Amino acid sequence: MSVKPSVGKQSTSTKGAEAKPFVGPEDLGGYDPAKSLGEPGRFPYTRGPHRTMYQHRLWTMRQFAGFGSADDTNQRFKYLLGHGQTGLSTAFDLPTLMGRDSNDSLALGEVGRCGVAISSLADMRRLFDGIDLGSVSTSMTINAPAAILLAFYAAVAKEQGVPLDKLRGTLQNDILKEFHAQNEYVFPPVPSVQLVIDTIEFCAERMPQWNPVSVSGYHIREAGSTAAEELAFTLADGMAYVQGSIDRGLDVDSFAPRLSFFFDVHNDFFEEIAKLRAARRIWAHVMRDRFKAKNERSWLLRTHCQTAGVSLTEQQPTNNIIRVAYQAMAGVLGGTQSLHTNSMDETLALPSEKAAKIALRTQQILAHETNVTQTVDPLAGSYFVEKMTNEIEAKAYAVFDQIDAMGGVFAAIDRGYFRRCIAESAHAAQKRIDSGDTKIVGVTDFVEEGAPDIDTLRITQDTEDEQVAGLKALKAARDQARHTAALDKLRETAKNGENVMPALIAAAKADATVGEMMETMKAVFGAYDGGPEW
């Protein structure tokens, strides 16, 4: 039962794994890029989803932001837009991420700490105050309660007079990787995925410019997986959403063009580029051949990338600027559609305004000064990169076979397969650090004494107190009969197995809180207590 693939144990960053000093055509095992690679914007899209890529349009510089109250984050959004950022990306605090209100007993000390606290439509309204939802694109990093936050967003848009079909943005809404890695799940896997499919169905019909799911490898990688595991698990999750939507009765081409992805860009420069290239090729084949999609846009893997938070060090934090810059370049050479560059102080605290600006400037320098944007996929035909792309692709297919043999993604979750693979890879990586095989500048080598001397952002207890007071006032002022009826309707809809999105929007407008809506659904769907741990 304890299946563990031998995937990516020999990451190229491991000393000795790549013994040959150089790679030549003989290492490609008969693969000839001139014949098989294909062109950018053409099947299988290894070289990029679009024909002209950054020549025509730069990637979106999308810096994740959110802290404190809705008002605090609203100000940060306006600051970032004012400095040339081209899309918004919302970080929510832990209680919100877990679908709990700010006054929940487990929320002690966590309100507004790691993101913005949103418990109700009133909070959401303040978050986007003065920002035209018809002209920005907004990403929301939220999973278990994602459908509720989407309902809030739709309700705020309606108040602003923006029609749903004009809204652009992305909901992370990838619950499967929560079971594998990040642990922000609430309901059991099966109803959780049905809820995701509710949003896919709703967006296919009503919000055609919205990406309802961002299938995410980032958290899997940050939890300690190898690059190959990140790639394989993410695409396996993507396939589970596609299959679930088809089983719901949706035409694959009605929703597949709006599925997006989210990968980590870590330290191993060429491996990360190979991973992104392989991801596009695998997805194109899977969508065309396995799921019989006919629309070419359904075959495209479009992705957001974020530099590796786990690679940042507390020691000598300004070194992190350099790490982020190299990782960002790997993301761009890998052909990402949007990018978040981490701030240098993120192992210490949430980003300060200054650190967040340097992170954004890092992208701007990359985009406007290095000239890496002049041609698409410049590493194509490199023996080394092509070999690596083929190898990581093969590893991913081997993992798909293992998951299929177990009976699919749900069965594999039930057996603890993903968690065990990730935990063992994380432990192996740590052992390489402990043994000196993996060097970390400023931590294992080139060490300096003394504490880091940078100013960090502090969140005060005020946010928590204000949120708790605000919720109390909201509950006292709302129309109780309308509120009760809206939650009753939500319960009814969930019980009948109907799409809950319309009921969630109605409940949002009736001032039901995130926690109340989650509890209502929990009573129907049940709660998940975690799979096998080790």
Add this chain to the structure above:
Amino acid sequence: MVAMTTALPKGSSGVENHTSQNPPRILLAKIGLDGHDRGVKVLARSFRDAGIEVIYTGLWQTCEATMHAALQEDVDVVGVSLLSAAHMSVMPEMLRIREELGIEHIPLVLGGIVPEADKPKLTEMGIAAVFNPGSPIDAIIDTLKKLAAKHQPSDFDSLKTGYERRDMRALAKMISVIQADNDCAGWSPPKGVAKIIGVTGAPGVGKSSFIGKLGKLLRERGKRVGVVAIDPSSPITGGALLGDRLRMMHDAPDEGFFVRSVSSSGSAGELAPCCSDVVRLLDGFGFDVILVETVGAGQGDVGIRELVERTILLLMPDSGDSVQFSKAGIMEIANCFVLNKCDLAGADATEAQLLGAVGDSRPILRVSTIRNEGIEAVADWVSSPRS
């Protein structure tokens, strides 16, 4: 280079003076809603490799439940992992509960994202050490072992008095004493009235979650429940990952529900030598039901018969794999078959296969732990007189 503060006196070399024969026991906890557990899991594995018994209590724990677990497990150190920046709220609460429970002898350490300015404050309030991302694991292990070595064994006579007064702290410590030398100076606990039930089954069938739900229902019926959860330890280092507890914990700490994690001797299928003593201690302490969860190695795992009065074998729908897997040995000794995860497809087929394999002379009960269904029938069986 070590970004760490520690309250240990300089030059303390406690490791050699560790008086107990037990490996150091450390409870690792994540408090609150933060689900980032890469760090805590990497540490757990590294601690195991360094010969430490690690009890990991899982995600979303309250301060109160964590400190009650520390009391019951009689650990040498409690380590809290916090990446949510809630340390200045959580750690004072942990210290307050530690005092309330009278277990101030257990040092508390913290790992996570902790700003430099908070470190002196944490040390001053009584946190024994603070580790950051990047703290070398060897240094962390060294600090923990030194802290564990300061944990003095208690006087046996005063433990006896506490045990007779049904003081859970005394019970917890008594178990450690038994584990250390397997000898209680000729003393043996009184014979109690507990129904002693073994729960076994292949890895992954959900033994711990099942015990959690069964225990909860028995508590609602007014029974005092003791659980002994046995996990394998490494025969080389003596370290172990004891993770069963996290599936059993209830929302609120409960004086009538005691869980103790025990590492087995390491050889597959055999029970740790002290297991029977632990069961006797729980029996004498006055529990009504004692549930013994075993490694679940399958075929060879028949040692449980010596320890318990009756055995539940847990199975799950999986195209008959677990029935096949368990055919020899364990199938004969089971007194009751519980088919768990009946919410999954294939339950009917597995039940039919089971019926074909073992006949209908012993009960076959269908359960879904995740939906909390079917537990009543198992509780009825547990409470029924032995046949």
